[in-house]
Structures are given as structure tokens and as C-alpha cells.
Amino acid sequence: MELSTAGLLINELRFSVLPCNRGTLGLLVMARVRNCRIEFSSSESTRSLFYAMASSRKTPTARSFPVIAGLESPRGADDWVGSTTFANIPGPPRASWLKGYFSQVFNRNGWKFHHELVEKYGSVVRVPMAFGYEDLYVTDPLALHYIIVKDQYIYEETSAFITTNGLIFGTSLLSTLGLVRRAGDHHRKQRKMLNPVFSLKHMRDLLPIFNSIAHELRDALAEQARDGTKEFDVMHWLSRAALEFIGQGGFGHAFNALRDEEATKYSAYVKKIGQATMIYRERKIAVESGDDMAKEKVGMGKDILSILLKANMVANENDRLPEEEVIGQLNTFILAGQETTSHAIARTLYLLSQHPDVQSRLRDEITVARKERGGSDFDYDTLMALPYLDAVCRETLRVYPPVSIVIRTTRKDVILPLAWPILSADGKTEIAEIPIKKNTNVIVSIIGSNRSKRIWGDDAEEWKPDRWLSPLPESVAKAHMPGVYSSMMTFIGGGRACIGFKFAEMELKLVLSMLLESFKFELGAEVEWQMSGVARPTLKGSADKSSMLPLKVSALEEKL
Numbered sequence: 001m002e003l004s005t006a007g008l009l010i011n012e013l014r015f016s017v018l019p020c021n022r023g024t025l026g027l028l029v030m031a032r033v034r035n036c037r038i039e040f041s042s043s044e045s046t047r048s049l050f051y052a053m054a055s056s057r058k059t060p061t062a063r064s065f066p067v068i069a070g071l072e073s074p075r076g077a078d079d080w081v082g083s084t085t086f087a088n089i090p091g092p093p094r095a096s097w098l099k100g101y102f103s104q105v106f107n108r109n110g111w112k113f114h115h116e117l118v119e120k121y122g123s124v125v126r127v128p129m130a131f132g133y134e135d136l137y138v139t140d141p142l143a144l145h146y147i148i149v150k151d152q153y154i155y156e157e158t159s160a161f162i163t164t165n166g167l168i169f170g171t172s173l174l175s176t177l178g179l180v181r182r183a184g185d186h187h188r189k190q191r192k193m194l195n196p197v198f199s200l201k202h203m204r205d206l207l208p209i210f211n212s213i214a215h216e217l218r219d220a221l222a223e224q225a226r227d228g229t230k231e232f233d234v235m236h237w238l239s240r241a242a243l244e245f246i247g248q249g250g251f252g253h254a255f256n257a258l259r260d261e262e263a264t265k266y267s268a269y270v271k272k273i274g275q276a277t278m279i280y281r282e283r284k285i286a287v288e289s290g291d292d293m294a295k296e297k298v299g300m301g302k303d304i305l306s307i308l309l310k311a312n313m314v315a316n317e318n319d320r321l322p323e324e325e326v327i328g329q330l331n332t333f334i335l336a337g338q339e340t341t342s343h344a345i346a347r348t349l350y351l352l353s354q355h356p357d358v359q360s361r362l363r364d365e366i367t368v369a370r371k372e373r374g375g376s377d378f379d380y381d382t383l384m385a386l387p388y389l390d391a392v393c394r395e396t397l398r399v400y401p402p403v404s405i406v407i408r409t410t411r412k413d414v415i416l417p418l419a420w421p422i423l424s425a426d427g428k429t430e431i432a433e434i435p436i437k438k439n440t441n442v443i444v445s446i447i448g449s450n451r452s453k454r455i456w457g458d459d460a461e462e463w464k465p466d467r468w469l470s471p472l473p474e475s476v477a478k479a480h481m482p483g484v485y486s487s488m489m490t491f492i493g494g495g496r497a498c499i500g501f502k503f504a505e506m507e508l509k510l511v512l513s514m515l516l517e518s519f520k521f522e523l524g525a526e527v528e529w530q531m532s533g534v535a536r537p538t539l540k541g542s543a544d545k546s547s548m549l550p551l552k553v554s555a556l557e558e559k560l
């Protein structure tokens, strides 16, 4: 038996415990048989199984995951040699070679740990992880620029992330690498076709479709609160609405999630994923026959899939995405777009319930703007230009990013420069750049950089929507954060920036505008927010860790 920092080699069978970069996926145990690559088939049933777990409203534990043997990993045999140790970078002392701080980094109550890493150790921190590994935890703006923009093809997604997503979604943005290697620049090719599909013009066209879903959501809540103030799980309705937004806006397909009680349960969910191929074929026929634009058709030809199909039809052969990859993207959009956005809306409603003054000021802004339009639905530009709504959304996504961290692995040796040089752990040297060896994990701390006092000021950790209504501190512009959204890292940046961020922003603003005009929200039973892959509210003290947000909802009669 050979022992390495990467794992164990037992009878030619290599086991490695790799952290998936989504807390929701917990631990993935990978095995590899030497000289004999056993491919794990990405059959529909395997995918459905993973999907059911990944989309579970219960937070899965490591125990709920099967051991997957024989997974083909993009890492080669030489990749098992271990990674850099950062002896001279400040960080917490190692307590256990076996576990390191793995469970603290991925703990669903990890808020305090993540906060203290930055507070105590600074903008680049050495974090001892399992099996003697050391990761770098980064909030330094220049380092982040190198990681996600300048050297993005060196700092790639982890192998566990790529492989697992390949099983879940098939070939898609979340399962391909950008670097020119075996994968052949696959990711960049996909983005080339997909970026224009998420353009501002297409978001504008989607708003009328979104409006009708928002009305449906409002009606569903009104039905719940029809006998006066009622406390109920608002999260449940937000999840159902988010599935419908993605269904109609993404694929021109009505899941009828707001009408069908069963729609968001796992079994039904998995069935819907199984439908991706069917939906694809339906849309393809409609697009090819020019029948997709009809008014009575869901999506009216404006949905992401129809736009993509049309672009694909006229693309040259090199750029065109094969059918299998278009279907892979559909699966990806459901998972990447539903949980993140519904939980962002939930967080905002929760904060507005905690801050009734902000809630009523925001309601006034929306009501006045609606009156000015004679009561009709907002168009895209009006909705986006509402200043206080914009401030509330930005501040929520800054202080409470739904995804707290993402992880990258170095695919070759590299030097990481720092905007803010740090003092070495022994206090003797100033460090302005850090050499990193191949196969080292780097944790991009979205939450840490979004709350950096050096960037946002001493009140960085406070939720203050008003900060967006006056000029931001100079330090914000000076930091040159590489994020695509308002100097923050919520949707990261570079070639792997969230492709759906404008989609999410529109959904967030629309749902808030619709609901606040019609209802007052107050805190209900106490919840605690879990720092899982996507931050989620759960009932305080309950063993049930499903997403749940009980709020007291009162209908504002005159607005309905």
C-alpha cells in the first residue's frame, strides 16, 4: 500500500476523496484503476439519481451519496503527486492531517469560520485541508483577476466538478474545460454560441413571458392569504415559480409548476429532467417549421432554447453545438437557474421582513411607478431603472451571495500576484506573489470579497441598500474586482461568469415588484440560513433541513 497526499493506493485501485465545489454534493469518493480506465456511463438513470440528490430541497449529507467507483477523471496519472504547501502564508494551524478544515470550509454553518479566515488571516489564507493538502483562500482583488480572468485556463474547475456535472447534465457548460487539452477548448466553443442567447435584447423580449408567471405567483399567494394574515412557507412558492421561469423563459415549455402541487417534488422533478430531450425535439420541430412564434405558444419563440436553436441552424459547422450538447445545456439551466434565483428572492423577502422601513419605502417606489404607467406591467427598462429596487437587490446579492465560494484547480505551475502584499506567517517577509504548483485548489471567496472592509468600508458587512444611492467609496473602483456585476463576485467573472445573471436579475426584480405591491411580509417562525452550495433557510432547531421560509403574509386589499 502506497500513501500519498492525494489519497491511498490499494491493490492498484486508487481512492481519492475530493471536495466537490458545491456543498450540496458533499463528498465524492473517486476511484481509478491503474492502466485500465473504466468509464462510468452517463445513462439517464444515473443522471436522474444525481439530479434528484442535487436538486433535493433537503440538504444531503455525505452519507446519502453512493461511492462511485471507476469514474473516469480528467486528471492523468501524473496528477496524483500532491500539491503546493504554503508554509509561509498565514492561516489556521493544522489540527488533523486526515481532515484538515475540510468540514469547516464546507459546513452548512460555516459562516463564522469563513468570516474569521478573512478577519484573522487576511486577503490570502492558507487553509489545511484533508490528507495533508493545503488550499489557498482568496479575496485579494488582483489575485482574483488572475484566477478567473487572466489565467483562467490555468485555474480551471476541479476534476470532481467537471466529472460529476458530466454525469448529471451530460455535456454542458458545467462539464467542459476551457483549456486546450484533451477537452479541446470545448467550454469556450459553447460560450461562443450561448453568450448571445442571454443578451440584453433577449432578456427584454422575455419580460412579457415573465410577467405572466409573476402574476400567477401573486395569485397563488393571494389564495393562501385570502382570509387575512397567514403564515406559510413562502420558499415553497418561490421554488415552484422559479421552475416555471426557467421552463417558459428557458425552453418555451410550461411545467405548470404553480398549478401542479407535485411539480417540485423530487420524483416529478427527475421526470421533468428526463423530459429535456422531448422538450428539445418539440421546440426544434416548431422552430424549423417557423411555428414557434405563434402567440398561443409558450415562450412565443423568445425563450432561450428557441433563440439557441435558430442561432445553431445558421452557425457554421465549427461553431454549431451538437444536439446532445444543447440538451446538456437545458439540464444545466434548470439546476443552475432555479435554486440560485429562488433562494436569492427568499433572502430578499426575509431581509425586507426584518427591515419593515425598507420594505415600505420600496413598496412606495413600486406603487408610484406603476401608477405612472396607468397600472400596466413594467417594461424591462422601467423595471431595471427603479433606483431603490436596484439598491435593495444589489445590496442583498453583495452581502448575501447565494453561492458563497467556488473552487478552482491549477492545471500547471503558476505565480499568483497580489494587489495587497501580505506579511509572511513568520512575520519576516512581505509577500507580493505566491508560486503555486500544479493541482492545487484555490478557493475563490465570493462572500469574503463581497464583504471586504478594505473595498467596501468599515460597514461592509452591514446590509444597507442606501449605499448604492450615493457614490460608493473610491476603494471600490480602485479594487478593479473582476466580477461581471457591480464590482462584486456574486456571479464571478471571466469566461465562466454566470451566463444567466441578467435572467436572474430580471426575475428577482420582477417578483419583488409584483409581490411587494400586493402583500406585506413579516417574520414568521425563526429560520437559520445554511451555507450549503446555495445558501438556504431552514427551520431553526428542526432536524428537517429542507429549504423553508415561513413568513406572515397579509394581502394589501387595494392593490389586488
Ligand code: HEM
Binding pocket: 021, 157, 173, 174, 191, 250, 332, 333, 336, 337, 338, 340, 341, 344, 401, 402, 403, 406, 407, 490, 491, 492, 495, 496, 497, 498, 499, 500, 501, 503, 504
Ligand atoms: C441569483 C442567481 C444566480 C447566482 C447567484 C448564480 C451564480 C453563479 C456562479 C457563482 C457561477 C460560477 C460557478 C463556478 O464557477 O463554479 C455560475 C455559473 C453558471 N450559472 Fe449562474 N447564478 C444565478 C442564476 C443563474 C441562472 C438564472 C442561470 C440560467 C438561466 C444560470 C446559469 C449558469 C450557468 C450555465 C453557469 C455556468 C457558466 C459556465 O461555466 O460557463 N445561473 N452562476
